Amino acid sequence: xxxxxxxxxxxxxxxxxxxxxxxxxxxxxxxxxxxxxxxxxxxxxxxxxxxxxxxxxxxxxxxxxxxxxxxxxxxxxxxxxxxxxxxxxxxxxxxxxxxxxxxxxxxxxxxxxxxxxxxxxxxxxxxxxxxxxxxxxxxxxxxxxxxxxxxxxxxxxxxxxxxxxxxxxxxxxxxxxxxxxxxxxxxxxxxxxxxxxxxxxxxxxxxxxxxxxxxxxxxxxxxxxxxxxxxxxxxxxxxxxxxxxxxxxxxxxxxxxx
Amino acid sequence: xxxxxxxxxxxxxxxxxxxxxxxxxxxxxxxxxxxxxxxxxxxxxxxxxxxxxxxxxxxxxxxxxxxxxxxxxxxxxxxxxxxxxxxxxxxxxxxxxxxxxxxxxxxxxxxxxxxxxxxxxxxxxxxxxxxxxxxxxxxxxxxxxxxxxxxxxxxxxxxxxxxxxxxxxxxxxxxxxxxxxxxxxxxxxxxxxxxxxxxxxxxxxxxxxxxxxxxxxxxxxxxxxxxxxxxxxxxxxxxxxxxxxxxxxxxxxxxxxxxxxxxxxxxxxxxxxxxxxxxxxxxxxxxxxxxxxxxxxxxxxxxxxxxxxxxxxxxxxxxxxxxxxxxxxxxxxxxxxxxxxxxxxxxxxxxxxxxxxxxxxxxxxxxxxxxxxxxxxxxxxxxxxxxxxxxxxxxxxxxxxxxxxxxxxxxxxxxx
Numbered sequence: 001x002x003x004x005x006x007x008x009x010x011x012x013x014x015x016x017x018x019x020x021x022x023x024x025x026x027x028x029x030x031x032x033x034x035x036x037x038x039x040x041x042x043x044x045x046x047x048x049x050x051x052x053x054x055x056x057x058x059x060x061x062x063x064x065x066x067x068x069x070x071x072x073x074x075x076x077x078x079x080x081x082x083x084x085x086x087x088x089x090x091x092x093x094x095x096x097x098x099x100x101x102x103x104x105x106x107x108x109x110x111x112x113x114x115x116x117x118x119x120x121x122x123x124x125x126x127x128x129x130x131x132x133x134x135x136x137x138x139x140x141x142x143x144x145x146x147x148x149x150x151x152x153x154x155x156x157x158x159x160x161x162x163x164x165x166x167x168x169x170x171x172x173x174x175x176x177x178x179x180x181x182x183x184x185x186x187x188x189x190x191x192x193x194x195x196x197x198x199x200x201x202x203x204x205x206x207x208x209x210x211x212x213x214x215x216x217x218x219x220x221x222x223x224x225x226x227x228x229x230x231x232x233x234x235x236x237x238x239x240x241x242x243x244x245x246x247x248x249x250x251x252x253x254x255x256x257x258x
Numbered sequence: 259x260x261x262x263x264x265x266x267x268x269x270x271x272x273x274x275x276x277x278x279x280x281x282x283x284x285x286x287x288x289x290x291x292x293x294x295x296x297x298x299x300x301x302x303x304x305x306x307x308x309x310x311x312x313x314x315x316x317x318x319x320x321x322x323x324x325x326x327x328x329x330x331x332x333x334x335x336x337x338x339x340x341x342x343x344x345x346x347x348x349x350x351x352x353x354x355x356x357x358x359x360x361x362x363x364x365x366x367x368x369x370x371x372x373x374x375x376x377x378x379x380x381x382x383x384x385x386x387x388x389x390x391x392x393x394x395x396x397x398x399x400x401x402x403x404x405x406x407x408x409x410x411x412x413x414x415x416x417x418x419x420x421x422x423x424x425x426x427x428x429x430x431x432x433x434x435x436x437x438x439x440x441x442x443x444x445x446x447x448x449x450x451x452x453x454x455x456x457x458x459x460x461x462x463x464x465x466x467x468x469x470x471x472x473x474x475x476x477x478x479x480x481x482x483x484x485x486x487x488x489x490x491x492x493x494x495x496x497x498x499x500x501x502x503x504x505x506x507x508x509x510x511x512x513x514x515x516x517x518x519x520x521x522x523x524x525x526x527x528x529x530x531x532x533x534x535x536x537x538x539x540x541x542x543x544x545x546x547x548x549x550x551x552x553x554x555x556x557x558x559x560x561x562x563x564x565x566x567x568x569x570x571x572x573x574x575x576x577x578x579x580x581x582x583x584x585x586x587x588x589x590x591x592x593x594x595x596x597x598x599x600x601x602x603x604x605x606x607x608x609x610x611x612x613x614x615x616x617x618x619x620x621x622x623x624x625x626x627x628x629x630x631x632x633x634x635x636x637x638x639x640x641x642x643x644x645x646x647x648x649x650x651x652x653x654x655x656x657x658x659x660x661x662x663x664x665x666x667x668x669x670x671x672x673x674x
Contacts, residue, residue, distance in 0.1 A: 047607070055637050080637035081673035084284050085316065099519060101479070108327075108354075108403045110374045114481075116523045119562040126608035224607075247417060251359060251367055257318045 021146040024154050025139055027180040028173070033071070033136040035209040036235030038064040040255060043230055047127045050223035056080065057125050060256050064239045069094030072244035073135060076256035083125075087249050087256070092135050100135070105249035112246050121166055128217040128226040133198060141165075152177055168196070179203070179210035195221045207235045285312040285327075285674060292399050292667030295647070300443040300452030305398050305665040307334030314355070327355040337440045337454075347392070347407065347435060354408050369413040374406045375426055377472050378485070379515045379526040381600060382615060383571050385551045386485035386513040386530050388470060388492060389426070392435035397442060397660065399644045399667035407435050421475040428468040428489070431460045433506060436493040437660070445659035447497075447587055457494040458503040466490075480518030485530065487511040496536070497544040507545045508535040523558030540577025543584040548576040555598075563604045571596040588654045595621045609634040617657065624650030624658035642669040 019027070045057040058079040064072045075088040087105040099117035106113065120132045141161060148155035154177060159170040171187040181203060187196035202214035211233055218225040243253050292306030314327035329352040333339055342349040357371030378387035382405070395404035409432045416423040437444045438455040446453065460466035468489030474481060487510060494504035513530030529552040537545035551574070557567035575581060578592035596619045603612040610633045618625040630644040645666045650658020 049607075053636070081284050081286070082640065082671075099522065101519065106403075108374065109376055109406050111376045114517065114524050116557045116559050116565060116567075117519065118559045118565070122562055123608060247367065247415065247422065250415075251323070251361075254318065254320075 019154075021144045021156060024146065024175060024180070025144045025156060025158075028156075028175045028182050029136060029139055031180040031210065032182055032212070034065055034069075035211065036065075036207070038062070038237060038239040039233065039235045040237060040239070041230045041234070042232040043228055045125070045127055045129075045226060045228050047226045048224060055126065057083075057127065062239055062243065062255055064241060064244065066241065071135070072241065074244055074248070074256060076252055085252070087252060089244060089249060090135060091244070094138060096138070096140050103246070103249065110250065112249050128196075128219045128224055129228070133217065147172070153183065176210075181210050181212065195219070201227075206233050209235055282317075283313055283315050285314050286671050287311050288401070288669060288671040290400065290667055290669040292665045294662070295645075295664045295666055296662060298443055298452070298662035300450060300662070301441070302335075304335050305441055305663070306400070306667050308332060312354070322358050322360040324358050325355050328353045335441055345432075365417045367415040367417075369415075370411075372408045372410050373413060375409050375411060375413065375470075376406060377424070377483075379517045379528045379555070380553050380571075381555060381557075381567060381569060381598065382617075383553055383569060383596070383598060385528050385553060386472075386483075386487070386511060386515065388468075388487045388489065388509075388511060390432045390434050390492065393437055393493075394435050394441055397437070397646050397663065397665075399646050399665060399669075401669075401671075407432070421473050424472040424474075426468075426470040428470075430463045431466045431468055431490055431506065433459055433490075433494070434492040442660060442663040445654045450653050450659060450662065455494065456503045458498060458501060458505050459494075460490055460506055480516055482516045483514065485511070485513045485515070491534070491546060495546045499544060505544075507537065509533065510535055513551075520556070521558075523556055526553075526555045528553050540575075540580040541584055543581075543586050547578070547581050550574045550576065557600075560601075563608075565600075565602045567600045569596075569598040571598070588652065591621050593621060594656075595619060606633075619655070619657065622650065622655035622658065623652070624648070624655045626657045626660075638672055638674065640671045640673070642671070643667070644669075 040060065040062045043059050043061055047055045049055070056079060057077070060076045060078070062074040066072055071092045073090040073092065077083045077086045077088070085107040089103040089105070091101040093100055102115040102117065104113045104115055105111070121130045123129070124131050124134050142158040143161060145157045146154060147157045154175045156173045156175060157170055158173060160166050160168070163169065167189065168187045169190050169192065171185050173182050174184040175182050181200060183200045185198040186194055189195045197218045197220065199216050200212040201216055202212070204211055204213050211230070213230045213233065214227065216225060216227045237255070239255060242248065243255065288310045290306045290308050292304065294303050294305055308331055310329050310331040312327065312329045314325070317324045331350060331352065336348060338348045340349060342351045344351065344353050353372055355372055355374065357369050357373045359367065359369040361367050375389040376387060378384060380387070384391070389409050390407035392404050392407040409426070409428055410430070412427045414425045439451065439453050443450050443452040469487070471486045472483055474483035489509060490506040491509045494506055496505035496507040498505050510533040511530050513528065515526065515528035517524065517526040529550070532549040532551060534546050534548045536542070537547065540547040551572070553569055553571040555567060555569035557565065560566045573594040575590065575592050582589055596617055599616045601614045604610070605612070613630045615628040616625065627647040628644065630642065632640060632642040634640045643666070647664045648657050648660040650661055652658050
């Protein structure tokens with residue numbers, strides 16, 4: 001009898017700790033996009049086209065969290081050769097109804113060019129990743145439902161609040177219970193057919209932060225895929241917010257070039 | 259054309275050797291061929307026949323960054339194919355950059371040497387950007403990068419808390435690479451001509467110098483800037499009736515701009531006052547009148563992967579009555595209006611890019627259309643086709659004078 005009571009108490013306690021779906025997606029968002037105060041990584045992106053041809057992009061990405069969910073990104077391109085030394089700067093604005101600010105620095109023209117805020121579902125540098133995959137999709141854009149659970153993962157269905165703003169009707173995300181890292185997302189088109197899969201293929205804990213070091217997007221409609229490999233990942237390196245300004249577009253800092 | 263292909267093969271094999279021992283050298287080999295789309299009684303059919311190798315290297319050191327970037331070219335259309343002239347970029351070498359950048363104190367950057375300088379908000383329209391342009395390259399369908407000619411300058415940037423300040427000092431006047439009868443014919447004052455334009459250029463070190471200043475900062479997401487320039491008209495718009503040569507009269511420019519997000523796009527506004535200091539009252543027929551210039555532009559993504567932008571530009575002559583009283587030949591209007599439109603469509607994973615840029619002047623009744631198709635075959639290879647079509651009711655207007663110069667060009671580029 002005593003044992004039953006203990007088990008009952010334990011169950012109650014676990015239930016008490018169960019997360020609501022909003023807490024789960026918030027924690028997943030933090031784990032996937034906000035680890036540390038700042039960070040840097042070298043990214044190698046291999047795009048495999050349906051015909052088997054590949055294209056490669058290499059860049060260093062610097063990120064700084066600036067509060068209220070806002071972030072700044074500095075993307076310094078190394079390859080392919082025709083974009084070598086180009087810099088893409090993003091000031092992500094997480095507030096509802098606000099656009100991100102984006103700039104491109106073209107070294108051969110010594111030109112800092114603001115880019116009109118675009119559709120966030122546009123391909124990032126010609127890959128199968130879209131801008132939103134790189135900088136994160138705002139949580140308020142979707143309704144979230146906890147549709148399933150395994151021993152190790154939560155399954156969350158996300159339905160856009162404004163269906164006309166995106167090409168999908170909904171997507172399911174599998175989130176690891178221990179780290180809250182999203183491990184897989186499956187996107188369904190307006191006809192209800194699965195057409196796009198984003199996966200975290202390899203995860204490592206770096207400086208205490210569970211980190212995706214290899215991810216893949218597969219476009220099931222046109223048969224292409226893109227694999228991102230992250231190396232040289234560092235957190236809390238003390239990036240100065242000044243780096244994310246026009247001055248340092250024209251004069252890339254050693255954090256980007258070394 | 260055969261020569262071009264052979265040279266392309268030679269260059270790409272050279273590139274493989276270079277890249278095998280020096281990882282830090284980048285660049286491209288670019289072959290381009292262009293033809294007029296109509297006859298020009300003053301010029302031949304070819305507007306481009308060239309092969310260009312660009313090599314660039316950047317050394318990032320703790321105390322400085324050094325950049326060298328130079329083009330080596332065979333140019334079958336240029337008048338001068340042999341003699342190196344680094345000032346005009348004519349001949350087999352065009353040195354694009356050779357500079358050192360350093361940070362002597364925390365709030366200041368310095369870049370000294372040959373460099374490309376750009377500022378202002380216009381899209382292929384320039385008011386406060388008086389750094390050298392290369393109109394020949396632009397009109398001939400070279401890569402858009404070549405619209406910017408290098409400047410030999412001391413460029414200092416200051417970053418006090420209240421604003422950013424850039425100062426560019428060119429110890430000797432750098433003129434534009436203007437239309438001078440090579441490759442393109444132009445309005446010669448009485449008729450269209452392909453004759454070599456004779457000029458008298460200010461070229462004394464430190465006395466014929468240029469200085470340009472920009473002060474800018476951001477207020478609530480809007481970047482505002484003030485500009486100043488002291489130097490010369492960048493193209494030989496003056497004329498000396500005694501020597502029979504075109505001249506570069508003295509010029510000062512004061513202006514301002516604002517640029518920021520508006521209704522999901524980017525809006526920009528820029529104005530400038532061109533003080534033609536050799537002819538302040540506008541009575542000298544051989545020297546351009548002072549002007550006020552203004553542009554307003556807006557850019558917006560129309561649908562996914564299709565971006566559009568439009569600009570309105572006006573050039574107002576300050577002393578039009580005085581000008582009319584003394585003008586020789588066809589007179590310009592008091593106001594020159596120009597409307598530009600840009601459309602850029604990205605297709606096939608951004609590997610195929612269709613773009614169109616048009617200038618149209620309702621007052622001059624002339625215009626310039628620049629369509630371009632480029633396709634990235636691989637990470638290294640890109641092919642491109644572009645056109646430069648000029649039209650105009652009259653021969654003497656800005657774009658109308660180039661109506662016989664309309665051309666199409668084909669290009670292939672290998673980047674490494």
